[in-house]
Amino acid sequence: MVWLTGLSLVVAMSMIIGLLAIVFLNGVVTFWPRQLDLVEMTGGDSLLGVAVREEAYSASPGKRIEIESRVASGELPADVMTEDGRLVRRLYMVGNKEVLPQPFRWVDIADIASIEHPVDATLYERMAWGAWIGKPEAVLLVQQKRVPVQGEGEGPALEGTTQTRWGERRFERDQLEFAPDEDGTVLVRERVFAAEGTGEARRLFNELHPEAAKRRAVIEHIKKHDIGRVNLGLEQARLRQREAELRRDDIIVRERARLDRALEAHERGRLSEARLAAARERFDRRRAELDAAVEAAQAERERTDALLDAEYKEILVEIATIEEYDDQYRVLIRDVTTGNFAPLAQTRPDEPLRISQVVRAITGNDLTFGQRVGVYFSRWWEFVSEDPREANTEGGVFPVIFGTVMMTILLSIAVVPLGVIAALYLREYAKQGAVTSVVRIAVNNLAGVPSIVYGVFGLGFFCYTVGRYIDAGPTNPWSPGMWFIGLGGTVVVVVGAILSQMFSKPVPGKALKLRHKLLGWSTFALWFGSVALVVTLVATTPFFKGFFRAGLPTATFGTKGILWSSLTLALLTLPVVIVATEEAISAVPRSLREASFGCGASKWQTIRRIVLPRAAPGIMTGMILAMARGAGEVAPLMLVGAVKLAPELPFEPHFPFFHLERSFMHLGFHIYDLGFQSPDSEAARPFVWTTTLLLILIVALLNLTAIAFRARLRRRFVSGAF
Numbered sequence: 001m002v003w004l005t006g007l008s009l010v011v012a013m014s015m016i017i018g019l020l021a022i023v024f025l026n027g028v029v030t031f032w033p034r035q036l037d038l039v040e041m042t043g044g045d046s047l048l049g050v051a052v053r054e055e056a057y058s059a060s061p062g063k064r065i066e067i068e069s070r071v072a073s074g075e076l077p078a079d080v081m082t083e084d085g086r087l088v089r090r091l092y093m094v095g096n097k098e099v100l101p102q103p104f105r106w107v108d109i110a111d112i113a114s115i116e117h118p119v120d121a122t123l124y125e126r127m128a129w130g131a132w133i134g135k136p137e138a139v140l141l142v143q144q145k146r147v148p149v150q151g152e153g154e155g156p157a158l159e160g161t162t163q164t165r166w167g168e169r170r171f172e173r174d175q176l177e178f179a180p181d182e183d184g185t186v187l188v189r190e191r192v193f194a195a196e197g198t199g200e201a202r203r204l205f206n207e208l209h210p211e212a213a214k215r216r217a218v219i220e221h222i223k224k225h226d227i228g229r230v231n232l233g234l235e236q237a238r239l240r241q242r243e244a245e246l247r248r249d250d251i252i253v254r255e256r257a258r259l260d261r262a263l264e265a266h267e268r269g270r271l272s273e274a275r276l277a278a279a280r281e282r283f284d285r286r287r288a289e290l291d292a293a294v295e296a297a298q299a300e301r302e303r304t305d306a307l308l309d310a311e312y313k314e315i316l317v318e319i320a321t322i323e324e325y326d327d328q329y330r331v332l333i334r335d336v337t338t339g340n341f342a343p344l345a346q347t348r349p350d351e352p353l354r355i356s357q358v359v360r361a362i363t364g365n366d367l368t369f370g371q372r373v374g375v376y377f378s379r380w381w382e383f384v385s386e387d388p389r390e391a392n393t394e395g396g397v398f399p400v401i402f403g404t405v406m407m408t409i410l411l412s413i414a415v416v417p418l419g420v421i422a423a424l425y426l427r428e429y430a431k432q433g434a435v436t437s438v439v440r441i442a443v444n445n446l447a448g449v450p451s452i453v454y455g456v457f458g459l460g461f462f463c464y465t466v467g468r469y470i471d472a473g474p475t476n477p478w479s480p481g482m483w484f485i486g487l488g489g490t491v492v493v494v495v496g497a498i499l500s501q502m503f504s505k506p507v508p509g510k511a512l513k514l515r516h517k518l519l520g521w522s523t524f525a526l527w528f529g530s531v532a533l534v535v536t537l538v539a540t541t542p543f544f545k546g547f548f549r550a551g552l553p554t555a556t557f558g559t560k561g562i563l564w565s566s567l568t569l570a571l572l573t574l575p576v577v578i579v580a581t582e583e584a585i586s587a588v589p590r591s592l593r594e595a596s597f598g599c600g601a602s603k604w605q606t607i608r609r610i611v612l613p614r615a616a617p618g619i620m621t622g623m624i625l626a627m628a629r630g631a632g633e634v635a636p637l638m639l640v641g642a643v644k645l646a647p648e649l650p651f652e653p654h655f656p657f658f659h660l661e662r663s664f665m666h667l668g669f670h671i672y673d674l675g676f677q678s679p680d681s682e683a684a685r686p687f688v689w690t691t692t693l694l695l696i697l698i699v700a701l702l703n704l705t706a707i708a709f710r711a712r713l714r715r716r717f718v719s720g721a722f
Contacts, residue, residue, distance in 0.1 A: 020696070027693030030686040031379035033372050036121040036133065036364045037092070038336065039107060040114045047105060048121055048133050048336045049092035050364070052682070054109075056086040063087070067110050080110040091682070095123070095131035098349070099340040103130055104682040117365040120198040124333060124342070125359040127216070130390060130683065132333055132342045132353070136201040136361075139208065140330040140352060141192040144176070146185040156186055166194050166204075191330075205331055205361060212356035215326045222319055230312045237304040242550040244297035248290035250545065259283045329355045383690070388645065392674055393683040397691060399646055401698065403562065403664030404631060406650055407641075408702060410566035410660075411573070411630045416623050418570065419577025420612075426578070427585045428607060447575040455636030458568030459560075463640060467558035469539065473546035480542050490533040497526035556661050562650045563660035565641030569633055573626035580625065584618020585611055613716075620710035624703050631699045634668040642669035644677070667695040 034050050041047075059067070064085060070076045080088055088109045095103050124132045141164065147156045158173045173188040180186050195204035262279040265271035330352040333342040344351040359382075362375055386396030422443075430436045468475070478486065504519035548556035557563070588611050596606040612619075634642075643663040650662045671691050678684035 023689060023692050023696065026686070026689035027691075030690045031376050031383065033123075033362050033364050033367060033375045035117055036123060038116040038118050038121065039092070039112055040116075041107070041111050042113045043111070046337060047092060047094050047107070048118075049094035049105070050123065050133070052091040052093055052104070054088055054090045056082045056088050059087045059108075070110070076110055080108075093131070093133075093682070094337070095133045096335050096337075096342075097129050098343055098346055099335055099338045103680065119363070119366045120202075121363070121365055122202070122333070123362045123364060124353075125362070125394070126342075126353070127357050127359060127389060129346075130394065130680075132335075134333040134335045134342065136198055136205060136331060136333050137196070137341075138193050138332040139195040139201050139204045139355075140332060141194050141328050142189065142330050142351070143192075143328050144187060144189050146181070146183075147173070147188055147190075148185050149180050156188055158188075162192060164192055164194060169193055170196075201331070202361075202363070205355065208329055208355050209358065209361070212326065212329055212354070212358075215322055216356040219319055219322055219326075222315060226315050227312070230308050230315065233308050234305060237301040237308075239550045241294070241297040241301045244294045246545075246550060248294050251290055252287055255283050255286050326356050327354060331355050331358070384694075390683075391679050392644065392670065393678055393680055393687060397665075397667070397670065397694065399649060400665040400667050400670045400691075401694070402649055402651070403642075403646065404667045404695070404698060405702075407562055407566055407569070407637075407664060407666065408627055408631045410562065411569045412623055412627055414566055414570035415573050415577050415626050415630075416619065419574055419622060419626075420581050420619060422574075423578045423581035423585060424607065427582050428603070428611070443575045443578050447579075450635075451572055451633055452635040452639075454568050454572045455639035457571070458564055458636060458640040462564035462567055463559060463561075467555065467561075467564065469546070470557040471546050471548045471555055472552055472558070473544045473549065474540050474542075476540065477542040478540045483537065483540065483542055486533065486537055486540075490530065490537060493526055493533060494530045497523055497530055500526055559661075560639075560641045560643070560663050561661045562641055562664045565637050565664070565666075568636050568640050569630040570626075572633065572636065573630050576625045576629065577619075577622040580622025581615065581619050584615035584621070587618065588614045613713075616713045617710045620706055620713065624706045624710070627702055627706065628699055631702065632668055632695070634666070634672055637666050637669055638672075642666040644669075644673050667691060667698065671695065 036048060037051055039047050039049070064087065067076065067081060067087060068085070071078055071081060082088065089106050090109060090112075092105050092107060093103065094100055094105050097103050118135070120135050122134065122136055124134075126132060149156055156173060156175060158175070160171060161168050162171050163169075169192050171190055171192045173190050176187045176189060178186070195201045259279055262271055262276055266273070266276045330344075331342075331354075332352045335341070340349075342353040343349040344353060344357075360375070360378065367375070383396045384401065385398050387399060388397060389395035426436060426439065430439075477483075500519050500523040504516055504523050506516050592610050592614070593606055596610045601609065641663055643665065646663050646665045648659070648662055650659050650664050651657060652659065671688055674684040674688045674691060
């Protein structure tokens with residue numbers, strides 16, 4: 001038996017270590033800069049790319065026989081085929097989506113004539129459209145300017161040299177206007193070759209790229225924060241006006257109903273003409289006040305819109321100024337396969353790439369080991385600190401990390417108090433009997449419910465019921481009279497529950513009789529009915545119209561969000577916390593409780609001062625298990641909160657700071673999206689491993705933090721024995 005249990009432990013540990021090793025080895029090499037291969041084919045074709053991986057495949061019988069004969073004659077090496085007769089092929093990342101059919105290309109090893117590693121081959125990581133692999137030819141200064149015509153009937157000089165800050169440089173011009181202006185000038189697009197040749201182009205690119213990257217960052221910051229602030233102000237002004245209109249409509253409806261009742265009373269002779277006139281005057285005065293308030297809100301919105309529109313135009317001018325300056329600096333990178341250069345955009349294929357569109361340039365065949373390490377850590381920093389690009393296959397995962405950590409923290413804040421309170425009641429207060437046993441069995445069974453069921457419940461209850469109530473109030477509110485009748489009935493039921501509970505306990509020293517049992521059951525039924533009535537009153541109140549009805553039909557809380565995701569996962573992990581807390585409470589020695597009671601402490605004082613502090617390590621164990629499970633769940637989050645791309649974080653540095661209604665990105669869902677929803681599966685494949693590694697590290701870090709805190713709590717209450 002010892003050998004069997006030991007073998008089981010070894011197998012389990014081997015599986016865990018093997019899983020972690022596979023994830024680590026595949027994830028840690030993603031950002032290592034590799035060599036660029038210039039591959040010449042036997043058919044005369046060529047490609048420039050990065051070798052990704054090799055695999056064996058079953059070729060057609062004719063090709064397999066041909067390769068076997070070439071291997072047998074010594075024309076090809078034996079490693080182009082496997083022992084079972086399958087051909088070996090290699091996958092290359094060739095990039096250049098704008099000019100090549102596919103960014104990845106399979107090449108049979110048998111079809112490769114030669115492989116070179118040119119020093120001038122460079123991989124350019126771009127902000128959009130993936131990587132471009134080629135050779136830099138020139139750095140250009142492109143600008144539009146007006147130049148004089150050369151003479152009568154002649155256009156401007158289209159080629160020549162000009163003086164620049166880099167000295168005398170060659171230029172080319174495209175004439176954009178053919179009729180000269182009044183001053184005898186025409187508009188041309190001028191391209192000044194600031195650097196020509198691979199070496200000079202690389203040197204000048206490296207000199208200009210840091211400033212270009214700063215300009216790109218400034219533009220992105222202005223678009224995200226300054227324009228975002230203007231849009232927020234416009235939206236808030238619209239909501240204030242809409243809120244004033246809704247308030248006017250609600251009050252006018254109530255005042256109209258009051259006036260109609262006065263008219264009805266006057267027709268029946270129960271209201272004098274003077275009082276009817278007073279009621280009409282009140283209605284007209286109230287409506288005029290409300291109309292004035294709406295007009296004031298509309299005027300305030302117009303003033304705000306005018307100010308913000310002026311600010312918006314200033315921001316656009318600032319962006320246009322920076323972009324106009326940034327648009328001058330271009331780099332000409334040639335694709336070795338087609339001879340085309342990297343275009344500015346798919347719609348502008350005749351213009352070379354802006355320098356600011358390049359994230360980094362990597363000369364994979366000309367890097368020292370130290371430079372490779374620098375590129376490696378630079379890519380890692382981009383991965384953990386930047387936003388994703390290109391359908392999440394490039395860039396970083398900072399919003400994903402932030403959303404995962406914030407959701408896990410909110411999950412812990414929600415599940416621990418609920419679990420501890422439930423466990424305290426079951427262990428310390430509830431009478432140990434059939435009902436308590438059934439509740440414990442139900443709690444244990446909840447741990448086995450599929451997580452997607454919790455997701456459906458969260459979507460239906462939290463998002464579409466509670467969220468819609470927060471946004472717009474009750475769906476079918478009762479009339480005020482009916483609601484107050486219900487309120488009176490609820491008060492009667494609550495009083496009945498209190499009285500029933502008081503008389504359900506026998507006099508001390510007397511035996512428990514049947515009527516006490518019946519009163520006990522009726523107490524439970526009355527309290528249950530009281531809770532149901534209170535929930536009904538809240539759900540049907542006519543005095544609550546919602547907090548965000550001005551924003552309708554666009555939902556605020558009535559849709560997927562990080563708050564509902566956290567609460568859904570809190571329900572999912574609640575059984576874990578309850579069971580762990582119950583075990584921790586039961587482990588507290590009874591002698592400590594008796595000593596506390598002997599000192600005159602009440603039951604609650606004993607729980608608060610003795611039981612809970614010594615059960616805290618066990619409670620932390622439950623929280624650790626809940627965090628570990630909640631952080632890795634994906635199925636519920638697909639329904640209640642997680643999205644492929646969240647343009648805004650759930651936290652912003654302005655009031656109200658936390659935006660719990662927003663959707664968020666999650667590492668588990670991000671891994672699923674990369675693996676199964678990405679438009680470019682080969683580009684996403686290494687990021688799947690790296691993101692999985694990152695998720696494991698984050699969960700481990702959160703758990704280690706909680707474990708350290710648990711160990712500190714245990715040291716506080718350690719006791720010695722002799």
